[in-house]
Amino acid sequence: MGVYEAVIGLEVHAELNTDTKIFCGCPTRFGQEPNTQVCPVCLGLPGVLPVLNQAALHKALKAALALNCHINQWSRFDRKNYFYPDLPKNYQISQYDLPLAEHGYLEIEIDGKKKRVGIKRVHLEEDAGKLLHEDTGGTRDRFSMVDYNRTGVPLIEIVSEPDIRSPEEAKEYLENLKTILQYIDVSDCKMEEGSLRCDANISLRPAGSKTYGTRTELKNLNSFRAVYRALAFEIKRQSEVLDSGGAVEQETLAWDDARGVTVKLRGKEEAHDYRYFPEPDLTPLQITEEILSGIKEGMPELPQQRKDRYMRELGLSAYDATVLTRSKTLSDFLDDACRLGAEPKAAANWLMGDIMRILNAEDKGIEDTPLSPGHLVEMLSLIDDGVISGKIAKTVLEEMLFTGKTPNVIVREKGLLQISDASALRTVVEQVVKDNPKVVDDYRSGKEKALGFLVGQVMKHTKGKANPQMVNSILKEVLDG
Amino acid sequence: MIDRETVEHVAHLARLKVTDEEISRFTGQLSQILEHMEKMKALDVNHVPPTFHVLEEMVNVMRGDTRREPLSQEDALNMAPDPAPPYFRVPKVIELGVDQ
Ligand SMILES: [Zn+2]
Numbered sequence: 001m002g003v004y005e006a007v008i009g010l011e012v013h014a015e016l017n018t019d020t021k022i023f024c025g026c027p028t029r030f031g032q033e034p035n036t037q038v039c040p041v042c043l044g045l046p047g048v049l050p051v052l053n054q055a056a057l058h059k060a061l062k063a064a065l066a067l068n069c070h071i072n073q074w075s076r077f078d079r080k081n082y083f084y085p086d087l088p089k090n091y092q093i094s095q096y097d098l099p100l101a102e103h104g105y106l107e108i109e110i111d112g113k114k115k116r117v118g119i120k121r122v123h124l125e126e127d128a129g130k131l132l133h134e135d136t137g138g139t140r141d142r143f144s145m146v147d148y149n150r151t152g153v154p155l156i157e158i159v160s161e162p163d164i165r166s167p168e169e170a171k172e173y174l175e176n177l178k179t180i181l182q183y184i185d186v187s188d189c190k191m192e193e194g195s196l197r198c199d200a201n202i203s204l205r206p207a208g209s210k211t212y213g214t215r216t217e218l219k220n221l222n223s224f225r226a227v228y229r230a231l232a233f234e235i236k237r238q239s240e241v242l243d244s245g246g247a248v249e250q251e252t253l254a255w256d257d258a259r260g261v262t263v264k265l266r267g268k269e270e271a272h273d274y275r276y277f278p279e280p281d282l283t284p285l286q287i288t289e290e291i292l293s294g295i296k297e298g299m300p301e302l303p304q305q306r307k308d309r310y311m312r313e314l315g316l317s318a319y320d321a322t323v324l325t326r327s328k329t330l331s332d333f334l335d336d337a338c339r340l341g342a343e344p345k346a347a348a349n350w351l352m353g354d355i356m357r358i359l360n361a362e363d364k365g366i367e368d369t370p371l372s373p374g375h376l377v378e379m380l381s382l383i384d385d386g387v388i389s390g391k392i393a394k395t396v397l398e399e400m401l402f403t404g405k406t407p408n409v410i411v412r413e414k415g416l417l418q419i420s421d422a423s424a425l426r427t428v429v430e431q432v433v434k435d436n437p438k439v440v441d442d443y444r445s446g447k448e449k450a451l452g453f454l455v456g457q458v459m460k461h462t463k464g465k466a467n468p469q470m471v472n473s474i475l476k477e478v479l480d481g
Numbered sequence: 482m483i484d485r486e487t488v489e490h491v492a493h494l495a496r497l498k499v500t501d502e503e504i505s506r507f508t509g510q511l512s513q514i515l516e517h518m519e520k521m522k523a524l525d526v527n528h529v530p531p532t533f534h535v536l537e538e539m540v541n542v543m544r545g546d547t548r549r550e551p552l553s554q555e556d557a558l559n560m561a562p563d564p565a566p567p568y569f570r571v572p573k574v575i576e577l578g579v580d581q
Contacts, residue, residue, distance in 0.1 A: 019548060020546050020547065020548050024549070025544070025548050025549025026548075027551065033554065033567060034568055035557050035558060035567055035568065035569065036551060036553075036554045036557075037551050038551055038557050039549065039552050043552075043557065051542060051543065051544045052542070052544070053545075054546065055546035056546075057543065074533065076533065076534050084574065085569075098533065131574065132568065142572070142573055143571065144571050144572070144574050145568035145570055145571075146568055148569065273494055275494065278533070278534055280535055280536070283539045283541060283542040284537065284540050285540065286540040286541055
């Protein structure tokens, strides 16, 4: 098999989280009854006039700045013409040769090596409606059903340069992009609800070559995992075509996630003959320094900056800082806990350990639980003060995550106070020593490990509540004395 | 400059039905328009700033992100020739789906 280099570009569509649509006042809420979020403007009735939603423009500019783009001083909307019933006007209002922003980059890191992926352009456009092809009452052979609720929801299209070289890099790019868009609060980025969508194009060339091979376009990528798998599949498929002396065909393919293969897509007819022309119903955009400085002022700390701060100020490792900053809500939680007096490393360890384990198992974000930063801080001080052991804290934490009760209440209700009463512990220790003569002999004949077993027995008798340091020292006293 | 095939292609893209006679007529007319454009290209416009929009005097007309009451589903669907509540119903379109 020849050695090939993959050349990958990604095109991401993100729905902006404005209250209303891009050119009319209809709500953008997801999951509403079909065709209840529509008006004459987004239905494309004759004689209506679209007017740009200022919040959509500002969010798009915010995204472009966060992606290090050059903002074009002059920009305009264009009509992209095609006949397909998901567009009631038979054109989509988009941007063509004067997009909002160009020439940006996004930094990714693979195995500790940083790399910049170029951003070719960021532009604003309107989303289309949803077509239903499934059986809606025996008429599926003759009809399609349309829901226009999504028509006119503001979208940004973010097109990368073909700088991506592997499925790993593609996944990292998408993860970072999603994180940035969530940090700056411009999109919910929920792939399962379609508020973040991704298409990919990929070609192969002999390693070291500077020219491009023939590319295929991949659609129907419904998760980051699907993007990864589809690209890996295409690399293998195209390699085999080239190895057998064949030529890759330029075509659009759909990813079939269930079968794990790419398949030919029947497409919109003459899909690339869109006959763009300037949208005469919308005024041109002049992005002044004044507009831009307002947006820069409102720019929050970005993930990379937060990661650097965690390493610099909280003393976290690069790995820990990366994991924690990947979720804005998780790292906001850490920041709040630190502000309330938590020791940063301890708080970070609990977040990355037990808390993330439970959240992942439940498929939830920390914002979906009743756990508050104040409660975590309270729990940490209970450990510091010796009121509960680290082991008991795990039980307390789980209860906090599911019930939202404070750690003090949980400790009281469940009787989890650590036993630090020396005479009470001594009684238990003496009992354990009496019950395990063989292990005691082992210990006395030099098997240090036997001590661990005895400690375990004491913890078992006290339901984990015994102060471990005290158990250790009392045991040694009793055994060695 | 414009041939019959181009006229047929453009008519198809716009979903226009054109007769043979119309194709001949439009081929001539469209060619004349393009020839006129070619003549204009000869003008020296180096000192004229390019027009990039018909509304150059008016910029950044925008609205706030405030909601307006949408149409009721009934009103929206009633305007369509063939509604199938809660959906608009259209002739079957080629699915952007998978060729099995
Ligand atoms: Zn509307």
